[in-house]
Amino acid sequence: MTQRLQLVFRRALRSLWENAYLNAVSAGVIAATTLLFGVYLSVQFNVNNMVDTWDKDVHLSAYFHPDVPEQRRFNVRDEIAAHPEVIKVRYVSSDAANLWMQARMPAMETVLAELGSDTLPASLEISLSAARANDIDAFAGTLSVTDFSDIDYGQEWIEKFQGFLSLLKLLGAVMGSLILIAALFLVMNTVHLVVYNRKNELEIQKLVGATDGYITAPFLVEGLIQGLLGAMFAFIGLAAVHRLLVARLKDTFELAITAELQFLPGPYIAMLFVAGSLLGVGAAFLAVNRFLAKVT
Amino acid sequence: MIRAYHVAKRYGDVHALRDVTVKLAKGEFCYVTGPSGAGKTTLLKMLYGSTQPTEGKLLVGGIDVARLSRRRLPYLRRNIGIVFQDFKLIDSRTVGENVGLALEVLGSSRDLINRRVSAVLNIVGLPGRGSDYPPTLSGGEQQRVAVARAIVNDPSILLADEPTGNLDGAMAIEVMEILRAINLRGTTVMVATHDTGLMNRFPYRKLRFEAGRLVES
Incomplete structure (x- = not known):
């Protein structure tokens, strides 16, 4: 048995060497496909992470009416802080909100200065325990409408985004399948050339x-060797993309992306290698069998 | 060893063989002869399972090749040595690797392969040429390598399709001498040829075909 395996590996390595160019093309196609698959997995993983963070981060912004006196605002803050489901309440004055906005959007500094320091309303930033995530509506309803002009907790937006994300996942799965099938045929034809x-x-x-x-x-x-090599190149490419491009994106979209952008964890990397291997082995199997069917 | 009963082979409307009935005993040497297109190669191809009869029954070592499944075909071929006019050697493999191929597919050990290859290269008169590559050999030497490959696993039948067709007179005689020696060791040998000079020099039974019919046996 060992001797037969040795023979199979020896013949495979010899063929890899003798048809180095075609085998490199196969490995390259697998690498490109696996890289695309890796990018898809990476995007999906990080977006899921982000949404999970939003789900866990049950957070409300309650904006005071401009005519509510400051002492009343502090009293309301203390009342809300006494609720058992409230983890943290932070009072943000109009000036503080203005300064935050100026720091974040320096280009708007002149406009904000002209509008005056009380352009942005004072607010309470309220964090609830994750257990209250599902009845955030009910909690928002307990807040006095005489004190607050607007209450924003973005739940509706998150739900819409999750719907969009589901659609995106479906599209990604369809596109991914098409890419995998196209790659399978491409690799199969390259193996056919070797055959x-x-x-x-x-x-x-x-x-x-x-x-x-x-x-x-x-x-x-x-x-299998082509698939593993292809997946390895895809892994290196993905790591490089993560390090260079994703880091820059993170800086650019700091306002929007609150979750930490992460590289794919172990099980996803394993999926990448499994996909590459299956692509290589599957294409070889189909190509050789197509040839053998014609030979007697 | 070989028995054909009313065997026929058609390719569309073309009758390559018609109603062939013949028997060949174990250890016999015979020629399959006739003009081009008479059906010589078709008969040999049927014997090693490359094509199947459209009619009749063809038994090779007791196996009906007409009913042989694709899965079982390799096991029939392991008992048949085949030599072709164009040698069919792998140029990128050494002589030793070419000859040893027939044992390698059987899963024989490297040690056994080396010993057998060395022995058959001696038989065909190419001792110590195992590490040469086929393109560096003459036509006669290449054909002798092909014969060595055909006999390395000690088959009971040796089929040779125009084995001397690409060789000059002296080389053709050398190859025929080897085939005769193999036959003397008990192997059934069937040689397709239309070289009458060779058949006269090495007189054996002749199966003469004309337009697919067996006209002399």
Whole structure:
């Protein structure tokens, strides 16, 4: 058994070496496809993370009417802080809100200065325990309408975004499947070229009594090696993209993205290698069988 | 060893073989002869399972090749050595690797392969040439390598399709001498040829075909 495995690996490595260019093309196609798959997984993973964070971060912004006196605002803050489901309440004065906005959007500094320091209303930033996530509406209803002009907790937006995300996942799955199928055919045709390159040799093997399994096995090993190499290149590419591009995106969209952008965890990386391997082995299997069906 | 009963082969409307009935005993040597297109190669192809008869029954070592499944075909071929006019050697493999291929597919150990390859290269008169590559050999030497590959696993039948067709007179005689020696060791040998000079020099039974019919046996 060991001897047969050794023989299969020796024949596979020899073929890889003798058809280095075509095998490199196969590995390249697998790498490109796996990289796309990795990008898809990465986006999905991070967006899911982000939404999870939003879900856990049950947070309300309650904006005071401008005519509510400051002492009353502090009293209201203390009343709300006494609620058992409230984790934290922070009072943000109109001046503080203005300064925050100026710091975040320096280009708007002149406009904000002209509008005056009380342009933005004072507010309470309220954090609730995660257990209250589902009845945030009810909590918002307990807040006095005479004190607050507007209460914003973005739940509706999150729900809409989750709907959009589901659609995006579906589209991603469809596109991903199409890309994988296209790659499968592309790799299969490249392997077919390798097979035809060795047509004479394979026909001779058949004539001396080689079984289909004997002929197919080294191609499957070649496919596996191509797949693993392709996945490795995709992994390196993905790590590079994460390090360079994603870091910049994070800086650019700091306002919008609150969750920490993360690299794919172990199980996702394993999926990447499994996908590459399946692509390589599957394409090799289909290509060799297509050839063997024509040879007697 | 080989029995054909009313065997016929058609390719569309073309009759490659018609109503062939013949028997070949174990250890026999015979020629399959006739003009081009007479059906010589078709008969040999049927014997090693490359094509199947459209009619009749063809038994090779007791196996009906007409009913042989694709899965079982390799096991029939492991008992048949085949030599072709164009040698069918793998140029990128050494002589030793080419000859050893027939044992490699059987899963033989490296040690056994090396010993057998060395032995058959001696038989065909190419001792110590195992590490050469086929393109560096003459036509006669390449054909002898092909014969060595055909006999390395000690098959009970050796089929040779125009084995001397690409060789000059002296080389053709050398190859025929080897085939005769193999036959003397008990292997059934069937040689397709239309070289009458060779058949006269090495007189054996002749199966003469004309337009797909067996006209002399």
